[in-house]
Amino acid sequence: MNDEQQIIEETDVNKTQIVIIGGGYAGVITALRLAGKDRGKRADVTLINAVDTFTQRIRLHQLATDQPLRQYPIPRLLGKRNVNFVQGWVTDISLDQHTVQVNLPDGAARTVPYDKLVYALGSIPATVNIPGVAEHTYSVGSREEAAALRQRLQQVEPGSRVVVVGGGLTGIETVTEIAEAYPQLQVHLVTAGAVGEKLSRHGRNYLMKVFEMLRIGVYEQTRVQAVEDGALVTADGQRIAFDVAVWGGSFVAAPLARAVGLPVNARGQILVDPYLHAISHPDVYVAGDAAAFVTQPGAPIRMACATAMPMGTQVGDNLLAVLNDQPQQRFHFNYFLQCISLGRDRGLVQFVRPDDTALERTLTGSTGALVKELICQFTVRSMQLERMLPGTYTWPGKGKIPVDAPHNQPVSEPVQHI
Ligand SMILES: Cc1cc2nc3c(=O)[nH]c(=O)nc-3n(C[C@H](O)[C@H](O)[C@H](O)COP(=O)(O)OP(=O)(O)OC[C@H]3O[C@@H](n4cnc5c(N)ncnc54)[C@H](O)[C@@H]3O)c2cc1C
Known part of the structure; x- marks a missing residue:
């Protein structure tokens, strides 16, 4: 197969085609929540990521200092959860035609159609x-x-x-x-x-x-x-x-969003409404570092794995709501602590208010290091738990907003471009 050839995916017309681009913290948990709860009844779920091993980005400073990191192949993280995993680099999105262009590792190009797109391509250094x-x-x-x-x-x-x-x-x-x-x-x-x-x-x-x-x-x-x-x-x-x-x-969002004409802020993050839809395209959901809220969902959202996984899960829940003709829920989040590794022997756990401002309380030294390590392990463990028991992943501040009006109701907050 040469570069010019494209494959149009065979799709089940009776099912909603949901394509998730980006298999990081946000994308993987979206896929697990969605496919785990839907069980192949109403949706075909496809996850596309550049590489087939999950990147534990929160440990990359450890990789840089030559510490061996445990490898988690994405197909194994997804298990038998009816997710079609595609390894490839997303080069383009046609927002009009509802398709995603992917370059596969063998050089072939593939066109993947979607009814709903989840954009979770993360961030890059600014x-x-x-x-x-x-x-x-x-x-x-x-x-x-x-x-x-x-x-x-x-x-x-x-x-x-x-x-x-x-x-x-x-x-x-x-x-x-x-x-x-x-x-x-x-x-x-x-x-x-x-x-x-x-x-x-x-x-x-x-x-x-x-x-x-x-x-x-x-x-x-x-x-x-x-x-x-x-x-x-x-x-x-x-x-x-x-x-x-x-x-x-600092970091900026992956550049594709801006290139395809989605509305973005100065850091290239896609502007989203409280339900995590791109404000210009309700069929595009955004989660993780790529998303910027036009109104604050309980706390200022910083680029973090701690916010990416809750956002990804909320996107999964909202897609399930749409599939089942139920109302979607606004994303709501509160902070609890910041965990900072200071090498392997020491750590600093900074307790914070729901809005991320620091309290005086901290854990330090080896206790801080242990808590930080457990939190890092918790990220992957909670994905594994979500795979085994769909619906288990949760976060501080979730559900503080009452279930809202039906999903097709327009967003009432004023839209401010950041
Ligand atoms: C060294 C370091 C330490 C950190 N420590 C912490 C911490 O302690 N706590 C915390 O909360 N956060 C931490 N973060 C931030 C955290 O890692 C990010 O906020 C988080 O990874 C965002 O998740 P995401 O799913 O949005 O994006 P990512 O995890 O970056 O996932 C995006 C995925 O999309 C893929 N991708 C990108 N472009 C394409 C494309 N065009 N085609 C196909 N695939 C593509 C990437 O390969 C990647 O797999 C740290 C970050 C770094 C760099």
């Missing part, structure tokens, strides 16, 4: 706006990027300088992991604000203590304006030399 970032920095944003960083860290001489840019959770987890795994390197964190500025006083004090123990140098209030070969150039004209630079700054 590297485009700063000159030199794409050329001169590594990242932990994808498995391939983390593997490239792993290789580089293994090659550098003792005493080499590693700089991690970004004082948020990804930057903190990455810099501590590298400093712990490679004590012979000089490791620094560079951030435009303060490190862990959203943590409580106690949480931040503990974090700074761990940085000291791991001998991590910190540049705060230091905005990187450009990256050159071997040096970060800051807004105030400083040059910070490096042998290895890691971009741990």
